[in-house]
Amino acid sequence: MQLNAHIPSGPLSEKWDKHRFELKLVNPANKRKYEIIVVGTGLAGSSAAASLAELGYHVKIFCIQDSPRRAHSIAAQGGINAAKNYPNDGDSIKRLFYDTIKGGDFRAREANVYRLSQISNNIIDHCVALGVPFAREYGGLLANRSFGGAQVSRTFYARGQTGQQLLLGAYSALSRQIALGNVEMFTRREMMDLVLINDHARGIIVRNLVTGELERHGAHSVVLATGGYGNVFFLSTNAMNSNVSASWRSYLKGACFANPSFTQIHPTCIPVHGTYQSKLTLMSESLRNDGRVWVPKEPGDKRAFQDIPESERHYYLEAKYPSFGNLVPRDVASRNAKEQCDAGRGVGETGYAVYLDFRDAIARDGKNTIEKKYGNLFQMYERITGENPYESPMKIYPAVHYTMGGLWVDYNLMSTIPGLFVLGEANFSDHGANRLGASALMQGLADGFFVIPYTIGNYLNGHSQPNIDTSHSAFKDAEHETGERINRLIAIDGKRTVDDFHKALGNIMWEYCGMARNEAGLETALDKLPELREEFWENLKVPGDPASFNQSLERAIRVADFMELGELMLHDALDREESCGCHLREEYQTDENEALRNDDEYCYVSVWEHQDDENLQLHKEPLVFENVQLSQRSYK
């Protein structure tokens, strides 16, 4: 197989314009004849379905929740970047492009990231027109703030609920198209398989989560917008139902998976407090502006925080990074917290937490000032932990937050399967090895509102489009295979529950493929994981009736796929013998414990192709930088 990213030639700033001119158009009368399936109703899926329907295509959209408004985009807090330069502080499309490509530690495509920056401004215009209540200044114009260490204020926000408001905006546009009859909505349906006819994506098999029935849906093209796979770690900030199955099933059918091991670990989350814990909660990283991070100097010191004198407290970030201190980037802050806890200095019941202390900030600025800045976050912390951060330091620990990896797509967002497009977090394309804050919402809406409406027409008009008939043997076979897979899960009738297996998988992934990786650890995990997977298929217990609403079965189907994905992530992390962004291979660090890239040998996207159950093939898409200078990120 030959990878072709279809990046247009010409100067960076003209590529997208040139490409749009060269893309084939579909005659309005013909658009009506084309059916498009969209899987997922988050920012990318809802915006894609709405704008494709506006153009005249007939769209069928699917989600696993009871309503399209529940998708996990809704939980994003901070904001959405755009290069509007409203504050007149020196921002530009080029600067947003540069910050994003550098933030990704030079492991993303220049052309994609530049297009994203260009489109960012259209997103804000459209969302305001849809009624998104962004924060405003007294004069009535839009407010901006700086975020994630950016030197300019380019982040638009709606209180701490930007994701919610953007998703409800996209959901309202989708609802309008449903009412007009241009979109057919299918809720509580989960994609079980992708159907290929003559090697083109022509439909999907879904499981009706209420009745347990399998359904066939055909279309001329399939768009996946199914989000990230952070739940492979069991504990993450992802929603409970977020999963990899739609992507994974497409991978098994021939769509390549890019950079699967690139996982963002966010430093400021509420720590794990018991084995019963179901998920982790993010606290905005803005807290590090005033909080000081510390642990006891002496390993194993179990005294309460107030009994530890100042001289026995270790402010490790301030000591190690005198100029950036507590404000080092996400990946550096996360790795250092792990290092301290591994050395026995962690605090709290589990020993896997560090203090984030506001004592000095409150003494300096007064409680009122701190309350104005962080009141809602302090309240959220107290609600969850029962502790008052004005009186005792917060306890925080890093948690899995976002996956930069995903299905490989070309510049048109088409995967290696013709007719299968992948948008948003589900693809790999724009964030390289590390995503900057407030960039995920931007990418989801860029892909859905402003890229796919152009590029899908080029596919539809560029290939002959047969009538799709779901009685075709490809649909029958895929449905049969899915049914067999479900029957196999039920038939195991073992002793361990699916959550039990999922936790065991998460432990392996977190231990060996989390914040820091090394060869020996990855090799160990490659021994342990297949054993676990074998036990899963021998000792799983799925209670209840498979032909009905059965949440245990839903999870079992997802965890079976996570087990396989986990192994691919280990291979990917092992192959990349360099450190970059989120991917820290302990063998490759600078003297200051920064990620040490190896641009000579690893300046490529790792693109994995499934061959059969035993074999994987790695393709390398070289990353060519014509407009930026590759440099070492330094935070001294």
Place this chain on the structure above:
Amino acid sequence: MSTQTINLTLKVWRQNGPDDKGRLDTYHAKNISKDMSFLEMLDVVNEGLSKKNQDPIAFDSDCREGICGMCGAMVNGHAHGPESETTLCQLHMRHFKDGDTLYIEPFRARAFKIIKDLVIDRSAFDQIIQAGGFISVNTGGAPDANATPVSLEKSSLAMDAAACIGCGACVASCPNASAMLFVSAKVSHLALLPQGQPEATRRSLNMICEMDHLGFGNCSNERECEAACPKGISIQNIARLNREFIKSSLFSTPSV
């Protein structure tokens, strides 16, 4: 964080489908850490049931951060439990005492069919939004985002209303099973913004017609919805909806 544990008796509504009669079954939740969330407590009970090869209690949840609106149940008669402005997933067990008995039931309303146990069908809310809870602009034609200033006061009020998570607690708490708080939150959000003005008339009429059509009741000012709302949506929005509705009724006819 404390390691205190409590023991509880749960009386949980079990119903095998919309046509099943349903019943309250009793379960004992033992050694429940007070640091658990309510849904984690149910997870623990379900793990126990699964190991005994019994059907776990079906309940919906997704983000478990109080924003997606997927979770929700009546706990001792309170939607999302006894704490104010808290979704069920953000309710923690430290608010309960050792030996408590908890009655856990689904959100009930004529327009919300029970799918299984605590899982309900809230698609009626989506249908209300489809009747007019949007601004009719296609992708591509929007003017610059700063072309139309919006006063800080109005945009803040719009944001207050837009914070609705569509969980249905308002309907479940209302003696009439009215969806007025839900509808008024969306109508207010859009009516307060200049972008929402061109369609303001049809929006309130169509959404209210759809609400009536789907079998939700009327508002009789009980204020239970406001008390139960996990996002603190104010019933002032209902007053605004009534004003919008009267204005609209005088000048046009509904299209539904």
